Amino acid sequence: MTHVVVIGAGQAGAACVAKLRALGFEGQITLVGAENVPPYQRPPLSKKYLLGEMTLERLYLRPESYYAEQNIDLRLGTQVSAIDTQAQTVTADAEVLTYDHLVLSTGAAPNRLPAAIGGDIDGVYVVRDLKDVDAMAPEFVEGRRVLIVGGGYIGLEAAAVAASRGLSVTLVEMSDRILQRVAAPETSDFFRDLHRSRGVEILESVGLKRLSGEGRVTGAELTDGTTLDVDFVIVGVGVTPNVGLAKAAGLTVDNGIKTDAFGRTDVAGVWSAGDCASFPYKGELIRLESVPNAIDQAEVVAENILGAEKSYVAKPWFWSDQYDVKLQIAGLNTGFDHVVTRDNGDGAKSFWYYQGETLLAVDAMNSARDYMVGKRLIEGGKSPSAEMVADMAVEIKDLMRL
Structure with missing residues (x-):
């Protein structure tokens, strides 16, 4: 029976095993997590959970019973000490697990x-x-x-x-x-x-x-x-991807565990997804630290384990909640040379990043419509003129009519 071992029970690891079962995979799945609690959401930790507005159970991505119901061997409080890619084994708390496919979703650690x-x-x-x-x-x-x-x-x-x-x-x-x-x-x-x-x-x-x-x-x-x-x-001075296991196992590390467009590392049978993985994006090798990336990338890896041969096409988006302001970010602003502002009044505004005439990213503060339009434009490869964006007489929805 095919055995998929996933190291790292965060957002990416949880998404990968759930996708495998949703796609009908009937083989053995082992999800190994270092923490003593089931996979949970991290973004609310420093906000609603810390404020006492969210209980621990509400943090869980799925009820703890889900894993047993789906025949997923969830091993909590478990440390992986070694990976042998030749023998295709993982040593987890002195137990040796044999795998057919190994997914590294080891995340990142705070500096x-x-x-x-x-x-x-x-x-x-x-x-x-x-x-x-x-x-x-x-x-x-x-x-x-x-x-x-x-x-x-x-x-x-x-x-x-x-x-x-x-x-x-x-x-x-x-x-x-x-x-x-x-x-x-x-x-x-x-x-x-x-x-x-x-x-x-x-x-x-x-x-x-x-x-x-x-x-x-x-x-x-x-x-x-x-x-x-x-x-x-x-x-809060950034994070470093957890690549120690991968490096010790002989995998290539380049700003994270290096993968191809399918999520494969340079060692057969070994995949990576989430904060720890670097992957090709617009001719560069990048690493994204975000929940959407962790989920989407991990789900593509699950599909490819089952033979889909599907490229992961990142659609970067992020968010941050501070006081009563919700910041939503679409795209990556790397290489921008000018910024255009849309001011919607009452503290709601958005900043649009351009490189030449190309729209790269949008930061939207309490401006959900600006964010949604910007995200659709960026994902569609469309760039409204900076003059149109800055002109508040132009309705935001009209920017879609290019």
């Missing part, structure tokens, strides 16, 4: 502060999994002081939750502006203004020099010489 600057003392947190958020939740008490290191989306979402709970929030970003790596200055300006209006102190071009405290953090020294009294620290 942490070096121990040399105090990153290993108590009261310093990252935001990635359930354990991280459960550990920091008791810290969110009105009036306490939190330092957030990193002005990307994770840091800003954490700042929004903390400010909403009445904490005193300081956010430091080493780059010239928040969101510098992922967004245009217009989007940075929008969110900087939003957070400052809610009382968050944002310090740009300022890094963390060191944390202080006897066993637990009590203070911070910044690179500009400023010292702060803090009760706890949240670190």
